[in-house]
């Protein structure tokens with residue numbers, strides 16, 4: 001009779017499987033949660049660091065292959081679950097229930113920062129994460145339109161102590177746009193901007209969130225200063241078009257956050273090219289390779305590039321970006337990949353900030369430097 005497969009044999013096998021981004025094995029990273037053995041059948045549960053893990057398939061395949069190498073194994077079942085690690089609040093008042101606050105920034109306006117913040121929120125929610133979206137673009141809030149909730153208004157919480165964000169498509173949304181009427185301009189000085197951001201963070205009942213995405217105003221003004229100085233940010237994502245005038249200013253935003261010890265997660269290049277619907281030719285309207293050039297100059301990764309696509313304009317204008325990211329199109333696949341990469345980089349940063357993976361490979365650390 002064949003010998004009983006032991007839990008130790010399975011753990012030893014899993015010690016050979018590396019988490020591709022943290023560069024340590026799954027056992028050391030405490031990602032193996034349950035193991036059950038029934039004759040030749042082995043079942044394991046692996047806890048990923050985000051439901052939007054871009055390498056789910058690779059991890060699952062590697063786990064299965066490693067377990068199959070144990071003599072006597074006839075069947076393997078890999079169950080992937082996730083729990084998002086929380087970034088450590090660096091001497092800042094953490095916000096109860098929110099694991100990671102990610103700011104979406106740009107140098108110039110009009111480069112697609114709000115669109116990207118909305119797309120990231122929708123994709124991460126689509127992957128199963130708990131997501132909030134804060135429109136901190138105080139002077140030009142556009143998230144209510146992009147999320148199709150222009151006529152909604154946040155309500156007081158049952159005990160009237162906090163504000164309940166508007167919930168749409170499973171995403172909790174708060175925006176200055178809910179508080180001013182359509183054409184009304186917001187004319188505020190620095191202290192008022194500071195106060196508004198503090199209110200949005202601490203007096204909104206966000207509940208439990210894996211990610212709170214914050215759509216910043218463009219540039220390096222009061223909102224950025226408040227966020228970087230007093231809010232525990234997991235990191236920032238910089239959005240730019242390939243045009244030099246856009247990416248040189250976006251680079252300044254990264255420098256500013258870096259000085260405040262907020263890690264840049266990477267650059268997303270938007271409107272990288274337009275692909276003709278008739279002849280498929282790609283026209284690089286705003287120049288070629290600007291996103292990569294900026295990423296290289298700043299020593300941050302280029303997370304991805306998105307084309308200029310009229311579907312994005314329409315989806316944003318009529319509040320239907322959700323259908324767009326859930327579609328089976330090359331554009332949807334590109335957007336979802338960008339969101340997964342952002343989630344992976346947040347996890348990596350959170351792991352490193354908690355000291356859970358202090359020896360994460362030099363390559364990973366360099367990528368985040």
Ligand code: ADP
Pocket residue numbers: 106108109110111112113114115116142270271306307308309310312313314316317
């Ligand atoms: P920002 O927040 O940087 O000011 P927005 O996200 O508001 O920019 O985008 C500005 C305009 O560009 C919007 O009308 C939006 O729909 C459009 N837009 C953004 N990204 C794209 C894209 N990749 N393709 C086409 N239009 C886009």
